[in-house]
Amino acid sequence: MILRDLQVSVIGPGAMGEAIISGLLRHELVSADQILVSHPREERRRELQSRYRIAVSADNVEAAHWGRVVILAVKPQTLPRVLPPLRGSLRDDDLLISVIAGATLRGFADALDHPAVVRSMPNTPAQIGEGMTVWTAASEVSETQRGWARTVLSALGRELEVDNEQYLDMATALNGTGPAYFFLMMEAMIDAGVHMGLSRRIAEELVLQTMLGSVRYAQQSGVHPAQLRNAVTSPGGTSAAAISELERGGMRTVLADAIWAAYRRSVELGKRS
16 A cells, blocks of 8 residues: 555566566556556567557656666666666655666766665565565655565565665675575476486486475574574585585585675676666
């Protein structure tokens, strides 16, 4: 109800922008006539219009003028080209929500001459409504606008507001990039199953359900992962043998280094925005 009669525009509706559109409509947070999207490719505009019955435009400035909530979902490398024409397009009581990795609140405020900005970091599972989005708001964002942001981002799955913008770069390395770590682990486990002699179909089913079940079990148990691991690691057993190899191979160190690399890259992108 918080978004009733509120116009929402999405600039750059790629995978994440479309996930927001889909989630808002699926949860009936807005109606189709409350959404306008802008995209440079006519084919993409027709696709979104046909799929969701929403309004479309080739003009980002038109979209920025139209929306009370303006969602910016372009690729990070396009920001230097996309932002300058939008300067002065937002009204004082409009809210800008960014889902762009690395782009800072100050960068948007300076480029657009508009301080009411929310910076968010969703992840890939948002495309099926199972995402984890971390977000923060500039001090100029009102409580009403925070409610708008919370409602929009909840359409992607779970959302978590933090009061320190530095956490967004850390979140980028954990939840934003995190699905890539899990996908790589899935791929490695499936390939190992095939190497042992299982069909790829069987190996995929075993791995995907095992990972899904493990995550749900960890969520419901409320027990620390180390305790869960200990519970399935019998002395001299198969789990003990496997974990010994993982530790010998430096899995913890390599994973920690990967996460730090993602964090440093996010900070670097922010300095360029």
